[in-house]
Amino acid sequence: MVTFRVGQKVVCVDDRFRNVSIDQGIRKGQIYTVRWAGHYRHYVDGDFYGIKLMELYRGNDDGPEGYGAVDMPFRASRFRPLVRDRVREMLGMRAPAPRVEKRGSVVPSVRKPADEKVPQKENEPV
Numbered sequence: 001m002v003t004f005r006v007g008q009k010v011v012c013v014d015d016r017f018r019n020v021s022i023d024q025g026i027r028k029g030q031i032y033t034v035r036w037a038g039h040y041r042h043y044v045d046g047d048f049y050g051i052k053l054m055e056l057y058r059g060n061d062d063g064p065e066g067y068g069a070v071d072m073p074f075r076a077s078r079f080r081p082l083v084r085d086r087v088r089e090m091l092g093m094r095a096p097a098p099r100v101e102k103r104g105s106v107v108p109s110v111r112k113p114a115d116e117k118v119p120q121k122e123n124e125p126v
Contacts, residue, residue, distance in 0.1 A: 002081065004037040004051050009082035025056045026074065031082055032056070040073050049076045 004010065015028040026032070036052035050073030052058075058071050 002076065003049070004034045004076060004079070004081070006034055006037065008034045010034060010051070010053075010079040011082050012078060013080050014078040024074075025058070026053075026078065032079070036073065037076065038073075042069060042072065045075075050074055051076050051079060 010032050012026045012028050012030050012032065015024070015026045017024055033054040034051050035054040038050070039047060040050045041047050052071060052073045060070055
């Protein structure tokens with residue numbers, strides 16, 4: 001069993017609830033932050049290890065027995081710790097651009113300087 005700690009990032013792996021018609025707010029693949037983790041006893045679901053999320057507040061659970069659970073946690077089995085994929089991060093990194101030093105050309109220029117006048121051909125009578 002995976003245990004979670006407050007402040008830990010987790011990803012939802014199961015957002016389907018049986019026999020529940022009300023949207024519970026979690027989405028598969030979404031990343032959340034743990035704000036509480038521990039064992040919890042519910043009047044219908046029994047004992048389980050659960051977590052509460054910083055991004056969601058579930059409000060009052062006024063069941064048929066009237067126990068009124070406040071901000072009931074989600075089962076921890078619905079989540080997995082978010083693990084950084086270091087290989088993917090390294091493959092996505094770009095190498096810094098190479099520094100190019102400007103140096104004077106060793107090859108002489110073939111263009112004539114602009115201030116030098118090009119001699120004009122004289123017109124010869126034919």
